Amino acid sequence: MKITEIRIRKMKMMMKKPFTTSFGTFQEKDFLLLEAKDELGNSGWGESVAFHSPWYSEETLETNLHIIKDFLVPIVLGNEISHPNQVSELFGHLRKNNMAKSTVEGAIWDLYAKRNKMTLAEALGGARKRIEVGISIGIHENADELIETVAGFVEEGYKRIKVKIKPGYDVDVMQKLRAAFPDVPMMADANSAYRLKDTELLQKLDGLNLTMIEQPLASDDIIDHATLQANLQTPICLDESIHSLEDTRKAVELGSTKIINIKIGRVGGLTEAKKIHDYCAEKGIPVWCGGMLESGIGRAHNIALTTLPNFTLPGDTAGSSRYWEEDVISPEVVVEDGYITVPDAYGIGYAINKQAMDRFTVEELVFQAQPSTAATGQ
Numbered sequence: 001m002k003i004t005e006i007r008i009r010k011m012k013m014m015m016k017k018p019f020t021t022s023f024g025t026f027q028e029k030d031f032l033l034l035e036a037k038d039e040l041g042n043s044g045w046g047e048s049v050a051f052h053s054p055w056y057s058e059e060t061l062e063t064n065l066h067i068i069k070d071f072l073v074p075i076v077l078g079n080e081i082s083h084p085n086q087v088s089e090l091f092g093h094l095r096k097n098n099m100a101k102s103t104v105e106g107a108i109w110d111l112y113a114k115r116n117k118m119t120l121a122e123a124l125g126g127a128r129k130r131i132e133v134g135i136s137i138g139i140h141e142n143a144d145e146l147i148e149t150v151a152g153f154v155e156e157g158y159k160r161i162k163v164k165i166k167p168g169y170d171v172d173v174m175q176k177l178r179a180a181f182p183d184v185p186m187m188a189d190a191n192s193a194y195r196l197k198d199t200e201l202l203q204k205l206d207g208l209n210l211t212m213i214e215q216p217l218a219s220d221d222i223i224d225h226a227t228l229q230a231n232l233q234t235p236i237c238l239d240e241s242i243h244s245l246e247d248t249r250k251a252v253e254l255g256s257t258k259i260i261n262i263k264i265g266r267v268g269g270l271t272e273a274k275k276i277h278d279y280c281a282e283k284g285i286p287v288w289c290g291g292m293l294e295s296g297i298g299r300a301h302n303i304a305l306t307t308l309p310n311f312t313l314p315g316d317t318a319g320s321s322r323y324w325e326e327d328v329i330s331p332e333v334v335v336e337d338g339y340i341t342v343p344d345a346y347g348i349g350y351a352i353n354k355q356a357m358d359r360f361t362v363e364e365l366v367f368q369a370q371p372s373t374a375a376t377g378q
């Protein structure tokens with residue numbers, strides 16, 4: 001498959017409601033979408049999950065745009081790629097910048113699947129025809145408001161409730177939430193808001209039968225999480241600390257984690273995500289697919305990945321309507337009684353809603369391969 005054209009769209013979409021975590025609050029989502037075309041006219045789509053500012057990781061929309069257009073596009077544009085697994089090797093000499101790499105690689109995975117007349121799930125080796133999904137809920141003013149929000153999602157049938165916590169909004173809130181919903185699978189995401197000195201406080205969560213505490217300590221830590229896990233009954237799940245299969249191996253061998261949140265962008269793409277999935281399956285470590293408030297393109301990639309067998313815990317891939325008045329795909333992602341039916345159309349399985357896509361596009365950059373000399377006969 002020859003990549004003949006790459007189009008990068010700077011997107012601006014307004015979320016239905018503000019989203020608050022231990023880092024802060026935002027409602028407008030600025031992000032990149034990337035379209036890769038081949039010589040047969042097929043189009044593959046990828047999404048950059050980097051936020052406008054470096055609060056989740058060091059990558060941002062602007063750093064992604066720079067790395068993609070100045071380093072990654074020149075590597076793939078005009079070149080023959082026989083399988084998407086090659087892309088991470090082609091990018092291997094460039095350090096970090098995983099979300100940028102994942103944006104390009106994801107589009108080429110979608111392109112490959114479409115060209116070979118298979119779904120992205122099939123291309124990845126996934127067999128599930130429907131996936132269980134949970135919901136991630138931002139920090140609320142107080143426990144009562146949180147309970148009201150959770151009640152709505154439990155009613156809709158979401159299979160797991162994920163709640164953000166931070167110092168001052170943790171034990172009391174979680175105790176009240178568990179009292180209101182004694183049987184609902186529940187977890188807390190701390191987004192690195194705690195330190196080892198908070199061990200005693202976090203131990204107070206042990207009695208709440210949480211499925212996990214996600215990323216309690218520093219976003220670049222594996223060592224202290226091992227010390228914390230040894231003093232906590234609740235399983236620790238790592239998110240921000242895990243950027244590769246190697247990070248995963250170290251965390252599992254040190255006992256720093258019992259569950260891994262796999263985010264395609266954070267680990268550099270679908271090829272690495274699959275390697276982490278396979279390693280964790282071997283080690284008996286369950287994984288689930290984290291979310292990054294994606295548009296339908298990123299959501300579609302998450303759905304395909306979640307069809308792999310060791311994704312045994314509900315992930316964060318909620319329906320399009322969770323965040324968006326209108327999504328950039330058609331049909332939109334729909335959750336029915338806590339399940340998403342995996343699309344059976346080729347590639348990511350959803351068509352592009354061009355009218356919405358154009359409306360939310362701020363700017364588009366187009367890169368075309370030079371006609372090969374053979375083609376022009378020079």
Ligand SMILES: O=C(O)CCC(=O)C1=CC=C[C@@H](O)[C@@H]1C(=O)O
Pocket residue numbers: 021056136137189191239290291292293294316317318
């Ligand atoms: O995409 C979703 O619905 C969930 C998003 C979500 O929970 C997160 C996205 C990015 C950073 C955090 O706030 C949190 C996470 O860490 O998983």
Ligand SMILES: [Mg+2]
Pocket residue numbers: 189191214215239240261290
């Ligand atoms: Mg997280």
